[in-house]
Amino acid sequence: xxxxxxxxxxxxxxxxxxxxxYGAYWLKFNSELNYNTWHAQFxxxxxxxxxxxxxxxxxxxxxxxxxxxxxxxxLLKIVKTxxxxxxxxxxxxxxxxxxSPYSTCNHP
Numbered sequence: 001x002x003x004x005x006x007x008x009x010x011x012x013x014x015x016x017x018x019x020x021x022y023g024a025y026w027l028k029f030n031s032e033l034n035y036n037t038w039h040a041q042f043x044x045x046x047x048x049x050x051x052x053x054x055x056x057x058x059x060x061x062x063x064x065x066x067x068x069x070x071x072x073x074x075l076l077k078i079v080k081t082x083x084x085x086x087x088x089x090x091x092x093x094x095x096x097x098x099x100s101p102y103s104t105c106n107h108p
Contacts, residue, residue, distance in 0.1 A: 006063045009063060010054070010057075010063060013053075013054070013057060014050055014054060017049060017050050017053050017054075018046060018049075018050065021042065021045075021046055021049045022042060022046075025038055025039075025041070025042045026038075029041075045093065048089070048092050048093055048096060049089055051092075052085055052088035052089050052091075052092050053085040053088070053089060055085075055088065056081050056082075056084045056085035056088055057081055057085065059084075060077060060080065060081040060084065061077070062077065062078065062081055
C-alpha cells in the first residue's frame with residue numbers, strides 16, 4: 001500500500017506525464033490539424049504513455065525511498081528510469097500501430 005506521500009508523488013508524476021504529452025501534441029499538431037482531430041488522437045494515446053512510464057517508475061524503485069534530498073545515485077536511477085520509460089512508450093506506440101516507423105512529413 002502506498003503511503004500518502006508516495007501516492008501524492010505518483011499522482012503528480014502521472015499529471016506531469018499527461019501535461020508533457022499534451023504539450024508535445026500541441027506543439028506538433030496545433031497548426032496542421034484542427035483541434036478535434038489532434039485532441040482525439042491525444043485521448044486515444046494518453047493511456048499508452050502513462051502506463052509504461054508509471055510501470056518503469058515503480059519497477060526501478062523510484063518511489064521506494066523518498067527522501068528530502070536526493071543523491072547522485074538517485075539522480076542516475078531517475079535518468080535510467082526515464083530512458084526505460086521512453087523506450088517502453090516507443091515500443092508500445094509502435095506495436096499498437098499508433099505511430100509509424102517512417103517519417104510522414106509532407107514537404108511542398
